[in-house]
Amino acid sequence: MTQSINAQTSNASSRFKVAVLGGGSFGTAIANLIAESEHEVMLWLRDQTRADEINHAHVNRRYLPDLILNTGVKASVSLEAAVTDADFVFIAVPSSSFRSVTEKLASVISDRAYVVSLTKGVEKQSFALMSQIIGEVLPKHLVGVISGPNLAKELVEKQITATVIASQSDTLISAVQQLLHTHYFRVYGNNDVFGVELGGALKNCYAIMCGMANALGSGQNTIGLLMTRSLAEMGRFAQELGANPMTFLGLAGVGDLIVTCMSPLSRNFQVGFAIGEGKPLDVICQELGQVAEGVNTLKLVKQEADKRNIYMPLIQGMYRIIYDNEPLEIVVSELMGGDHRQDVEFHL
Numbered sequence: 001m002t003q004s005i006n007a008q009t010s011n012a013s014s015r016f017k018v019a020v021l022g023g024g025s026f027g028t029a030i031a032n033l034i035a036e037s038e039h040e041v042m043l044w045l046r047d048q049t050r051a052d053e054i055n056h057a058h059v060n061r062r063y064l065p066d067l068i069l070n071t072g073v074k075a076s077v078s079l080e081a082a083v084t085d086a087d088f089v090f091i092a093v094p095s096s097s098f099r100s101v102t103e104k105l106a107s108v109i110s111d112r113a114y115v116v117s118l119t120k121g122v123e124k125q126s127f128a129l130m131s132q133i134i135g136e137v138l139p140k141h142l143v144g145v146i147s148g149p150n151l152a153k154e155l156v157e158k159q160i161t162a163t164v165i166a167s168q169s170d171t172l173i174s175a176v177q178q179l180l181h182t183h184y185f186r187v188y189g190n191n192d193v194f195g196v197e198l199g200g201a202l203k204n205c206y207a208i209m210c211g212m213a214n215a216l217g218s219g220q221n222t223i224g225l226l227m228t229r230s231l232a233e234m235g236r237f238a239q240e241l242g243a244n245p246m247t248f249l250g251l252a253g254v255g256d257l258i259v260t261c262m263s264p265l266s267r268n269f270q271v272g273f274a275i276g277e278g279k280p281l282d283v284i285c286q287e288l289g290q291v292a293e294g295v296n297t298l299k300l301v302k303q304e305a306d307k308r309n310i311y312m313p314l315i316q317g318m319y320r321i322i323y324d325n326e327p328l329e330i331v332v333s334e335l336m337g338g339d340h341r342q343d344v345e346f347h348l
Contacts, residue, residue, distance in 0.1 A: 015038060015040065016039045016040065016179065017039070017085055017088075018034050018040065018090070018179070019082045019083040019086040020042070020090045021082065021091045021101060021105070022094075022118070023043055023047070023060060023063070024093075025063040025152035025153070026150065026152045027043065028063055028073075029156045031043045032069050033185060034179065034180070035069075035070040035072030035073045036070050036182070037179075037182065039072075039179070040072070041074065042075070042082040042083070042086070043075045043082070044075075044076055044077070045075060045077065046077060048077050051075035051076060051077050054073060054074075055074060058070075058071055058073070064152065079105065079108060083109050084108060085110055086110055087113060087114070088175075088179060089105065089109060090116045090118055091105075091119060093119060094119065095123060095124075096124065098121075098123065098130055099133050102138065105138070106137055106138055111141075113141065114144065114175060115142070116165070116172075116176060117131060117144070117145045117146070118145075119293075120147060120197075120201050120204060121296065122297055122301075124296065124300060129145075129197045131143050142169045142172040143169075144166060144167035144193075145196055145200075147163065147197060147256060148163035148164045148252050148255060148256055149162075149163075149256045149259035149260070150163050151265045163180075163187055163188070163251065164189070164190050164250065164251050164252040165187050166189075166192060166193045166197065166252070167191070188250070192244045192247045194242055195247030195252070195253070196247060198238040198243055199252040201297055202237065202238070203230070203256050203257040203260050204260065204292070204294030205268075205301060206230035207260040207268035207269045207272065208268050208295070208298065209226060209230070209272060209318050210226055210227065210269060210272060211270060211271060211273040211274075212276040212321075213226060213272075213276070214269075214272075214273055215272070215274070216276045223262070226314070229314060230261070231254055233313075233315065234253065234257070235248045235253075236312070237301065237304075237312060240308055267288060267292040268292050268294035268295075271292045295322075298319060299323065302315050314335070317332070317335050
């Protein structure tokens with residue numbers, strides 16, 4: 001599997017077939033980036049009307065209405081057509097449907113294909129990370145995950161951006177770096193798969209919190225406090241699950257946290273802002289029209305932290321506000337009176 005692709009990646013002019021599963025904003029952005037490098041790209045989605053729109057009008061009006069897609073992006077509702085003979089398969093579907101899509105993929109994927117998750121979340125039933133699901137369902141394939149401060153709208157605008165490809169396989173890391181690198185998109189490597197993946201999943205929860213704080217008119221002192229203590233909680237939780245807390249000092253940790261917690265383009269920030277304005281959660285999710293992974297991840301992380309007895313006061317506080325409908329001022333007051341004896345928890 002690896003030899004045929006690896007031989008081709010040594011040639012910068014090699015043309016690959018790439019499948020991107022999921023026609024949301026980030027999946028579409030990655031498909032477009034790859035097509036601009038003149039690789040063959042198939043974007044799989046479930047909606048025939050949107051597939052026709054992409055193929056004929058070269059636009060995904062629901063998710064990236066202002067982007068004219070490269071004509072090399074082809075869309076299909078047939079999973080088999082999308083992935084047959086693909087060298088790379090990127091999975092960008094919501095975490096709630098990740099396992100079912102991966103299971104369907106098993107019968108049609110090429111033995112030589114690299115499989116890379118673009119999804120930032122955890123599975124509800126098992127608290128499995130997306131890389132773990134791929135490993136269970138596709139045990140013969142090399143697996144990678146991509147995460148970082150990558151807002152889709154800015155990526156398609158060709159703003160200078162970087163991301164992280166994490167894998168236990170250096171061969172896969174090198175192949176993905178060569179595939180995705182452009183003059184505006186840089187790809188760093190990391191072997192800490194769980195750390196990179198948990199960074200992408202956990203930061204969504206804290207983006208909701210920062211959106212809420214912004215809606216309430218909090219100052220920059222407050223935002224700095226929230227983001228820094230969020231990073232401490234993320235590292236604490238990830239270390240308990242076997243990741244390296246130092247990974248959170250990189251793009252997939254603090255980099256992604258900063259962008260998601262400060263940008264109105266972030267769906268999770270938007271959810272938090274609307275909560276701060278007093279809107280009910282069900283109404284917010286309906287109005288958003290896209291998946292905000294942090295809503296579900298918050299509940300799952302709280303349950304896992306309780307089970308493992310991990311100290312995560314910000315997660316606990318957000319859960320009480322969002323799911324238990326406790327008054328914000330009471331929760332904040334209790335948080336300010338909590339344990340604050342230690343600032344930096346991890347030392348070299």
